[in-house]
Amino acid sequence: MEKKGLSRRLLNRLADIYDWLLNRLERTILMGIRFVLPKKILSPHGFLGMLTFVTFIILGITGALLMFYYKPSLTSAYESVRLINEDIAFGMIIRNIHYHASNAMIFLAIYHMFYQFFAGRYKIRNEVIWITGVILGVLTIIEAYTGYDLIMNERAVLAINIGASLTSSIPVAGQFLASILIGSGFSDILIHYYAFHVFIIPLIMLLLITIHFPRNLILDMPMIAIISGAIIIVGGITPVSLGTKFDPNIPPGITVPEWYLTGLYAFIRTGIDKFIAGVLLPTLLVIIFLIIPFIDRGPKLSWAERPFATGLGIAGLGQIIITTVWGFYINPDPTLDLAERLMIDPFLFYGALAIITAAAFGFTYGYHIWVLPKRKNYSEKSKSNIKQWNLKIEGKRLLLSIIGLLGAQFIIDIMGLQMYMSGHADKAMIWIGASLIIFAIILHIMRSGIEDDKG
Amino acid sequence: MDKGVYLASVLFLLLGIIGIWFSYFSGLSETLSEMGGISILVLILGIMILPIGLLKGGRPTSKELIPIGLTLLLALALIGNPMIFFNKEPVIDETGRTITIHLVSEEWAFNKTNPTIKVQLGDRVHIILFNNGTVPHDFAIPGLSEEKTGIISPQATGELEFIVSKTGNFEYICSIPGHAELGMRGKFIVESPQE
Numbered sequence: 001m002e003k004k005g006l007s008r009r010l011l012n013r014l015a016d017i018y019d020w021l022l023n024r025l026e027r028t029i030l031m032g033i034r035f036v037l038p039k040k041i042l043s044p045h046g047f048l049g050m051l052t053f054v055t056f057i058i059l060g061i062t063g064a065l066l067m068f069y070y071k072p073s074l075t076s077a078y079e080s081v082r083l084i085n086e087d088i089a090f091g092m093i094i095r096n097i098h099y100h101a102s103n104a105m106i107f108l109a110i111y112h113m114f115y116q117f118f119a120g121r122y123k124i125r126n127e128v129i130w131i132t133g134v135i136l137g138v139l140t141i142i143e144a145y146t147g148y149d150l151i152m153n154e155r156a157v158l159a160i161n162i163g164a165s166l167t168s169s170i171p172v173a174g175q176f177l178a179s180i181l182i183g184s185g186f187s188d189i190l191i192h193y194y195a196f197h198v199f200i201i202p203l204i205m206l207l208l209i210t211i212h213f214p215r216n217l218i219l220d221m222p223m224i225a226i227i228s229g230a231i232i233i234v235g236g237i238t239p240v241s242l243g244t245k246f247d248p249n250i251p252p253g254i255t256v257p258e259w260y261l262t263g264l265y266a267f268i269r270t271g272i273d274k275f276i277a278g279v280l281l282p283t284l285l286v287i288i289f290l291i292i293p294f295i296d297r298g299p300k301l302s303w304a305e306r307p308f309a310t311g312l313g314i315a316g317l318g319q320i321i322i323t324t325v326w327g328f329y330i331n332p333d334p335t336l337d338l339a340e341r342l343m344i345d346p347f348l349f350y351g352a353l354a355i356i357t358a359a360a361f362g363f364t365y366g367y368h369i370w371v372l373p374k375r376k377n378y379s380e381k382s383k384s385n386i387k388q389w390n391l392k393i394e395g396k397r398l399l400l401s402i403i404g405l406l407g408a409q410f411i412i413d414i415m416g417l418q419m420y421m422s423g424h425a426d427k428a429m430i431w432i433g434a435s436l437i438i439f440a441i442i443l444h445i446m447r448s449g450i451e452d453d454k455g
Numbered sequence: 456m457d458k459g460v461y462l463a464s465v466l467f468l469l470l471g472i473i474g475i476w477f478s479y480f481s482g483l484s485e486t487l488s489e490m491g492g493i494s495i496l497v498l499i500l501g502i503m504i505l506p507i508g509l510l511k512g513g514r515p516t517s518k519e520l521i522p523i524g525l526t527l528l529l530a531l532a533l534i535g536n537p538m539i540f541f542n543k544e545p546v547i548d549e550t551g552r553t554i555t556i557h558l559v560s561e562e563w564a565f566n567k568t569n570p571t572i573k574v575q576l577g578d579r580v581h582i583i584l585f586n587n588g589t590v591p592h593d594f595a596i597p598g599l600s601e602e603k604t605g606i607i608s609p610q611a612t613g614e615l616e617f618i619v620s621k622t623g624n625f626e627y628i629c630s631i632p633g634h635a636e637l638g639m640r641g642k643f644i645v646e647s648p649q650e
Contacts, residue, residue, distance in 0.1 A: 103496060107497065231496075256489050329484050352533040
């Protein structure tokens with residue numbers, strides 16, 4: 001009796017502390033945000049922004065760990081990254097996650113933006129959220145750009161050179177901006193980029209995120225586990241490389257930038273004026289996205305009923321794909337001069353962009369004029385037509401499937417550990433990622449089981 | 456639930472598969488392989504959200520796919536065509552020069568200092584390697600020439616002859632495991648012929 005009384009008193013005490021803390025937190029900003037933990041599968045399109053933020057947190061944690069060993073100086077940067085890759089415990093894994101999470105963050109941000117665009121979410125009093133979102137997207141790409149330059153390999157130097165020459169090509173303010181970006185010379189570059197990468201840009205991003213966050217935040221744990229798992233699996237399949245060390249004494253080999261900048265690289269390689277291709281056109285793109293809520297002001301939200309915005313969005317998507325893939329392509333013919341191999345035929349390139357824009361608007365308006373009117377009851381019909389298969393797992397089978405999945409997870413973890421012990425840190429990541437994805441499935445089965453129990 | 460989940464997942468699967476083909480299997484350009492990582496990420500994301508789209512989101516009808524589907528197909532055609540059809544099989548003009556390079560391998564360097572070798576595209580390179588060490592060595596240029604000298608015993612000589620078919624920076628190494636790491640590596644630079 002004595003013992004039970006003690007534990008009861010201890011529990012009461014803990015509950016008191018919890019209540020006390022909750023009461024005080026009422027006064028903070030935290031209670032203004034509502035975190036929703038969904039109890040069933042939701043469309044991931046509703047919380048892509050949250051997933052982007054989760055990758056931002058992953059980047060923050062892994063980046064902070066990398067800061068322990070990275071040295072931002074011209075002479076030792078590459079060697080310090082090599083040290084992280086080869087000697088530091090878990091260094092390879094941390095760097096791999098950091099790199100692939102940056103790719104995932106940019107991809108998710110673009111995915112998030114296009115979904116919000118096609119769903120017309122920038123209307124309904126969301127203009128400020130939309131504008132901060134577009135700025136955040138641009139900052140994310142700049143953040144990633146300053147990040148991969150820190151390695152000081154040939155790829156980094158190519159990107160630094162392009163960034164520096166684009167900045168100084170801006171009329172009037174160019175030289176001043178370039179001096180902020182790269183300092184007085186080559187030896188200043190890394191420390192400047194480092195300051196931007198680890199402090200200035202993330203700080204601005206965090207401030208913007210506080211404005212960008214809506215009041216309801218959906219924390220879908222299974223999807224978060226899936227995204228983390230996907231990042232780690234990709235890290236295992238294509239481990240991030242060190243690249244060739246930059247040596248000012250030998251001519252650099254042929255490299256291309258990261259995928260989110262190859263589009264820009266393609267524009268620059270068409271041979272038109274550097275300022276127009278590298279600064280004016282991208283700025284124009286950003287401005288179009290910024291002002292779209294003020295152009296498309298109708299009350300309609302569905303993509304099918306907003307042909308102009310939809311055409312614009314699809315044209316943008318097609319242009320991004322064309323410029324990005326083309327930016328990776330360098331003529332493999334070794335008999336040509338390097339400048340000739342890098343050259344992109346401007347007629348083919350801009351022709352393709354013009355054709356795709358015309359086609360996007362053509363198809364969208366075609367659909368709007370000829371197909372949509374024949375489908376009058378379209379929205380009601382399609383809603384009632386949605387097939388929803390319910391895979392119900394109940395009772396004993398629920399328990400058995402969870403035990404089975406836990407068993408599978410255990411085996412996969414052992415495989416991963418074995419891989420790691422035998423020196424294949426990168427291959428171990430495939431197993432760790434798979435384990436995380438099984439964890440996501442377990443989480444989902446558990447939450448749907450709990451829901452079924454209640455109902 | 457919206458039908459967009461299914462649409463996005465199909466889009467990602469297609470982009471992922473086509474991206475992986477462009478990167479690793481098309482053979483169009485070496486730099487395209489840098490696209491592999493993001494393509495695999497897109498493919499995995501597509502696989503992950505496909506069940507959500509299939510089970511819960513409902514599927515768009517074929518007519519709803521007209522604007523986006525046709526545009527993206529056209530986009531792929533517009534990228535693919537110039538790369539595939541304008542991609543000529545390169546013809547290497549031989550310079551007619553034969554460059555003979557004498558190397559001596561020891562533990563653990565070539566010619567004590569691993570000198571940088573510079574040649575031009577189209578040169579015939581003739582390597583004569585004398586092994587002055589105490590263990591077997593060989594000579595190879597990964598990425599440039601498939602052939603090697605073969606393993607050369609101590610105090611023996613081996614030869615390698617090939618026509619340089621690529622420009623770029625390569626590394627010559629002793630391909631016996633561990634030897635390159637111990638220092639038997641040097642730079643091999645191929646420049647395009649000056650006109």
